[in-house]
Amino acid sequence: MLCIKLSFFIFLDFHTIIAFFVVKAPNLTYTARYGDTVQMICNFPVPKEDDLNKLTVSWQHFPPQHDEARQVTMFTNGRESVLSQEKTYNGRASLLIQELKNGLAILQIGEVNPTDAGTYLCVLQLGGSDYKEITLNVQASYRNIETSSHISEDNEISLMCESLGFPKAEVYWKKNEVNLSLPVNTSHTQTPNGLYKITSTIKGIDMNQRYNCVFWNKELNEETEASLKHSGLLTHASNYNRYPQRNDSGHHTQPLQTAIITTIIGFIVVFLVVIILFLKRRQCFKCFKKKGDRSSAL
The missing domain is CATH 2.60.40.10 (Immunoglobulins)
Structure with a gap:
């Protein structure tokens, strides 16, 4: 009976510790375009400077129709470890370490592609532990x-x-x-x-x-x-x-872009004409001045 009570109090104490460490997410769903960069955010209680070495941050990815998690990034012992990172994220995914002191665990993924879509698990540990699930949707237009x-x-x-x-x-x-x-x-x-x-x-x-x-x-x-x-x-x-x-021939046109280019070319032409006229006028003035000097000498 004593063991049961002791286990109960340990259980309460453990969950009381965890209750003080709560992970939140400002957005539970993100949508990114193919080739763009996306940042997904988890908030946690702002740590003391000395506690950053004790903080553990793990971002995991569960692709659609896959049960196994892929390790995106891991922060432990005061630094980000890339040894456990899946190859598909090498050079593309990273944790913004400078934001951890502000209570922000930000995962940044560059050159987003459709295989990045799915559920992301943001797991943090510092005394207690907590996590949040975030969904990433990826879209790519059929433009070309x-x-x-x-x-x-x-x-x-x-x-x-x-x-x-x-x-x-x-x-x-x-x-x-x-x-x-x-x-x-x-x-x-x-x-x-x-x-x-x-x-x-x-x-x-x-x-x-x-x-x-x-x-x-x-x-x-x-x-x-x-x-x-x-x-x-x-x-x-x-x-x-x-x-x-x-236009009348049926081809697509882009009037705004064409107008801007035409205007720029027009300004360049006018500028060159003004410069040429100025130089010619200056040259003629010098010639006239030399002729005047000769007449005076005679």
Whole structure:
């Protein structure tokens, strides 16, 4: 009976210690774009300067549909250890050590890719211990759409669109802003860094018509599209609800960027003209002055 009571009090005392050391997170979900840098934050009671050597910080990653944790970074004995770090995070993930004295355990991941998505566990120990779970979502727009065309031996024309992004997008085709019901073959593969490579082909089209392939990324609520004919010359990806203007020939234009470049070139030309006129005027003035001096001498 005495042992049971003693165990009970030890249990209470242990959880009382832990209760004073609470880890919090200002955000439980982060969303990052492919190639960007993301910082995920855990807060803990501000330690004394001498306690930093006793502090242990561990960031672990649980990818979707994986039960095993991946060690992202570890801080122990006053320094960050990279020996236990998974190779996929080498040179990309680190702990902002200078922020630990402020009670902030900040994990920074650079060059984010889809394989970084999932659940992150922020575990801290200093007298007591506590943790927080944080979710990271990764998105990649299907901005760069490659196109090509092909004509078979029986003169059947096919058009192809291909792009990389994340998550997996749906692809549909349209002509004159009307969705097509022609047979479409769409397939996908995944690259080592987790991006989806989606290829879509449409057959039996009219050589004289222009067609659009549209990539619909549901998670980003974003559409990107490419316009092409059999020659495959017209290719441009545009953001959903932000389509570039077109000129009479049908090619996409960027009026703002063109106007800025034209203005800069105009200023440069005017500046050069002014300099040339100034130098010529100065040279003529010197010639006139020399002639005047000679006349006076005579």
